[in-house]
Amino acid sequence: xxxxxxxxxxxxxxxxxxxxxxxxxxxxxxxxxxxxxxxxxxxxxxxxxxxxxxxxxxxxxxxxxxxxxxxxxxxxxxxxxxxxxxxxxxxxxxxxxxxxxxxxxxxxxxxxxxxxxxxxxxxxxxxxxxxxxxxxxxxxxxxxxxxxxxxxxxxxxxxxxxxxxxxxxxxxxxxxxxxxxxxxxxxxxxxxxxxxxxxxxxxxxxxxxxxxxxxxxxxxxxxxxxxxxxxxxxxxxxxxxxxxxxxxxxxxxxxxxxxxxxxxxxxxxxxxxxxxxxxxxxxxxxxxxxxxxxxxxxxxxx
Numbered sequence: 001x002x003x004x005x006x007x008x009x010x011x012x013x014x015x016x017x018x019x020x021x022x023x024x025x026x027x028x029x030x031x032x033x034x035x036x037x038x039x040x041x042x043x044x045x046x047x048x049x050x051x052x053x054x055x056x057x058x059x060x061x062x063x064x065x066x067x068x069x070x071x072x073x074x075x076x077x078x079x080x081x082x083x084x085x086x087x088x089x090x091x092x093x094x095x096x097x098x099x100x101x102x103x104x105x106x107x108x109x110x111x112x113x114x115x116x117x118x119x120x121x122x123x124x125x126x127x128x129x130x131x132x133x134x135x136x137x138x139x140x141x142x143x144x145x146x147x148x149x150x151x152x153x154x155x156x157x158x159x160x161x162x163x164x165x166x167x168x169x170x171x172x173x174x175x176x177x178x179x180x181x182x183x184x185x186x187x188x189x190x191x192x193x194x195x196x197x198x199x200x201x202x203x204x205x206x207x208x209x210x211x212x213x214x215x216x217x218x219x220x221x222x223x224x225x226x227x228x229x230x231x232x233x234x235x236x237x238x239x240x241x242x243x244x245x246x247x248x249x250x251x252x253x254x255x256x257x258x259x260x261x262x263x264x265x266x267x268x269x270x271x272x273x274x275x276x277x278x279x280x281x282x283x284x285x286x287x288x289x290x291x292x293x294x295x296x297x298x299x300x301x302x
Contacts, residue, residue: 073140080143087150094157173265174241176219176299180249181272181283183210189295195279204293205248205286212281214272216249218263219300227259233284234276237269247296250284251276 007020187195187207194201222239225246230236233250237257240246253273263269274281287296 090154173221176247177301178219180216180219181210181214183208205284206296207282209282215268216270218267218269220265224257224259224261227255232277244290246288248286251278
């Protein structure tokens with residue numbers, strides 16, 4: 001049986017001999033197979049080259065992202081460490097304020113929380129990033145959670161301190177601790193010989209002798225209960241300071257406030273005079289607690 005094959009004719013454009021070549025079928029198949037292998041190999045290597053280039057670009061991008069993330073982690077850990085130290089300073093400041101204000105107690109101590117040791121050392125982070133990235137991030141998250149709790153506790157504590165100091169300020173402002181006038185105390189609180197004769201009597205305040213017309217100022221915040229003329233004290237002003245405390249100013253030459261008015265510490269309420277049952281120009285000053293006369297010197301600053 002004759003082998004199949006192909007004849008290749010080469011015919012020149014001009015006159016010339018025609019060349020004939022015979023190609024066996026098996027050779028042609030071999031050439032076709034080789035050509036197919038070459039084409040497929042070329043396609044494969046082209047695809048592989050493109051994939052390598054794409055992977056290299058993606059790797060470079062991921063490295064850039066990772067480097068940026070590492071920098072952010074180091075920066076975050078450093079900031080967290082600084083905030084942690086600052087919160088510890090605020091905790092110590094909070095404790096000192098409470099001790100100074102005498103409001104330190106077991107209930108207050110519960111809000112003073114510790115941070116210690118939760119945040120990784122900033123200097124150790126770069127060397128640990130490769131193997132302990134997840135562990136570092138976990139510690140950072142835990143540190144942030146603790147800082148949030150500490151910040152909430154500090155806010156609550158400072159609000160409590162502010163409320164306490166406001167109450168104390170209100171108490172101090174409403175305590176008659178300032179001298180209403182400056183002068184010579186001619187008669188103290190307690191039993192004395194009557195300046196009008198007739199034996200001994202109880203004097204429910206102090207008499208302060210000073211120049212006629214000297215301004216009389218409120219020794220504490222209060223509300224004017226009385227601003228009128230009375231037979232014994234003459235022109236008199238009485239203030240209610242709250243918490244059971246009140247004060248009286250007698251023998252005034254002139255009254256400078258009206259009943260129901262609110263006065264602040266140091267405000268003018270009248271002028272020293274000699275009205276009522278008096279032997280000379282002076283101010284009679286009394287302090288009452290729950291309606292009972294007490295020694296004004298117990299409240300006055302020296």
